[in-house]
Each structure stands twice: as structure tokens, then as C-alpha cells.
Amino acid sequence: MLTALFSTIYVVYGYASSVTVGAVTHGVDTFFIRSALFVLLVTTIQKFGYSTLMGAISGAVFTFVIPTPFSFYLFPAVFLYGLTYDLYMRLLGFSTCVSVTRHVVIGTILSSAAMSMAALSILTLVGFLPVEALAFIWFFGVLRDIVIGLVGSLLGLKIVKYTTHSKA
DSSP states (O other): OHHHHHHHHHHHHHHHHHHHTHHHHTTHHHHHHHHHHHHHHHHHHOSTTHHHHHHHHHHHHHHHHSOOTTGGGHHHHHHHHHHHHHHHHHHHOHHHHTTOHHHHHHHHHHHHHHHHHHHHHHHHHTTOSOGGGHHHHHHHHHHHHHHHHHHHHHHHHHHHHHHHOOOO
């Protein structure tokens, strides 16, 4: 139920953002919200699979709801974000690392990079991105997604700290 709630919040925000400021932000604001929500979900549930499930649910809904000419890249990108985050936290042990800042930062870096590279790979393969600018787009695109994801995850940790009194 919590996974469905967080997925709904993410999708509703993403949709509202895309129809109101999407032409300006190109979804960058949703990267921030996504990372905060994934941190909140994983620190609350502390079990493998829920981050992946949130990525699958929100990615599938985004694919069919968000108005964009190439929305088919959204599912694999968001799904991969959730899966990467889940795998990293499972590797370390959910109960001991989900609210530790260092682990959340590393998990977010890995997940944001995986998501960004998946999206950019698909957009590159379908010819959406200009060939002469690929190196620039890839470098700054991945860097941008990591930085914004980190800021969002740190907000998520702050919310966890203030709502659960943990030592995040």
C-alpha cells in the first residue's frame, strides 16, 4: 500500500509538472522528488523489492500518461533506478544501511546514473539527440541527474530524521 501511495505521489507530481512547467524544466524537478520519495519508501519498509516495484509502477504509468513524444524511455529508466537502489541496499543489508547518509548518497549516485544512462541510451538509439552534441549531453545529463538526485535524497533523509527521530 505504501509503495502504491508513493508511486501515486510521484506520478501525480510528475504529470502536474509536465503539463505546467515541463517545457522549461524537462522533468528535472521530478528527479528531485523521485529521489526523496525512494529514500522515504526504502527507509520505511526496509525490504528488498519495494523500490523496484515503485520504479515499475511509476515508470509504467509515466509511459502512458506523461505527454512527451518519446515516453517509452521512461519505464526502463525509472525501473532501473528502483532496481539499482534495491540491489545496492540489499548488498549492504537493508536494516543497517537505509538511513545511513553515506549509503543513501552512494545508492542515489548509482541509481541516478543508471536511470540517466538508460534514458540517454534509448534517446540516442532512436536518434532524438543530435549526434554532434552527444558527448556534451551525456556528460552533463548524467552529472545533472546525479546532483539533483543527491539533493532529493538528502531531503528524504531530513524528512526521515524529523519524522522518526533516527540518526540519518
